[in-house]
Amino acid sequence: MEPIKNVLLDLGGVLLNLDFAETEAGFARLGLTDFNRHFSQFKSSPLFEELETGAVTQSQFLAHFRQETGVTVPDQAIIKAWNAMLLDFPAERISWLDKLSDRYRVFLYSNTNAFHHDAFQESFSSAHPGKPFDDYFEKAYYSHILGKRKPYVESYHHLLQDAGIQAHETVFIDDTMPNIEGAINAGLKAIHLAPGTTVLDLDL
Numbered sequence: 001m002e003p004i005k006n007v008l009l010d011l012g013g014v015l016l017n018l019d020f021a022e023t024e025a026g027f028a029r030l031g032l033t034d035f036n037r038h039f040s041q042f043k044s045s046p047l048f049e050e051l052e053t054g055a056v057t058q059s060q061f062l063a064h065f066r067q068e069t070g071v072t073v074p075d076q077a078i079i080k081a082w083n084a085m086l087l088d089f090p091a092e093r094i095s096w097l098d099k100l101s102d103r104y105r106v107f108l109y110s111n112t113n114a115f116h117h118d119a120f121q122e123s124f125s126s127a128h129p130g131k132p133f134d135d136y137f138e139k140a141y142y143s144h145i146l147g148k149r150k151p152y153v154e155s156y157h158h159l160l161q162d163a164g165i166q167a168h169e170t171v172f173i174d175d176t177m178p179n180i181e182g183a184i185n186a187g188l189k190a191i192h193l194a195p196g197t198t199v200l201d202l203d204l
Contacts, residue, residue: 004189006170007100007204008159009137011110013175014193015097016120017087026081030073038069051113054144058114083119094128096199097136104204107163108140109156109172111149111179117142139163150174151182160186173199 012018027035038045047064050056056064062075071078100106112120124133134140141159148155160167167187174180175193183190191202 002168004169004171004204005105006107006163006165007104008107008109008170008172008183008188009097009199010172010174010176010179010193011108011112011120012086014173014199015093016089018085019087020085022087023081023083023085026084027071030071030077030081032069032071049149052111052143052149053147054114055147061113079115082115086116086120086123089120089124089127089133090198091128093199094136100204101136101138105138105165106136107159107165108134108137108142109150109159110141111143113144117144150176150179153182153186156183156186156188160188171204173202 009015024035027033039048045068047056047061047068051061062078065078066072097106121133139162141162143149143155146155146158148158150156156167156172160170168189171189171191172180172183173191173193174183175195177192180190180192193199193202
C-alpha cells in the first residue's frame, strides 16, 4: 500500500461542530417550516449550490431566497438563522490538527459559503486567538471561492492538481458519505467519520 503523505480534511462535523437542527429551528421561527426541503447535510437546492460555488452573491442569494421561500424578514434575521448551525471548534481537535502537520501535508476542503465563512473565521479567532484558522493548513479550499463543491469528482481532481498532490497518497476525511464516495471515485483514500466519532479516534 502506498504511504499516506497528505491529509485532506472536511470542516463541518470534523473540526467544527455543526447542528443543522439549529438552523432549521431558526428558520421555523421566521415562518419557514420546510427548510429541509431547501437544504440539509446531504442535499441542497440549486440556489444553495449556487451559493456554495460562488455563482450568486450574498445579496443575490438573499433576494432569491425570499422569492423561493416567501420569507420577508430582514437580511440579518435570515443570516442569523442560516449561521445558527455553526457551533464550536473543540480545543482538543485544534491541538490534534496542529500536530498533524508534523507528519503530513495538511489541506482543508469545505463546502461552505460567504456567510458561513465569515462567521466561523470570526468565532475561531475569538475562541483560539493567536493563529488564524487557515494557517493550520498548507492551503484551505472553500467551495464558494474554488467555484466547485463536493461530492463532484471533478472538484477533487481540480484540488489535487492545484495542490500538486497525488490522489493515491492522500486520505480524505469527511462526515458525509456522498462526499466520501466522490473522493473514492476520484482516486483518493477516504475515511468516513461516523456519528459518535471524532478525529481524535483516528489512527493517523
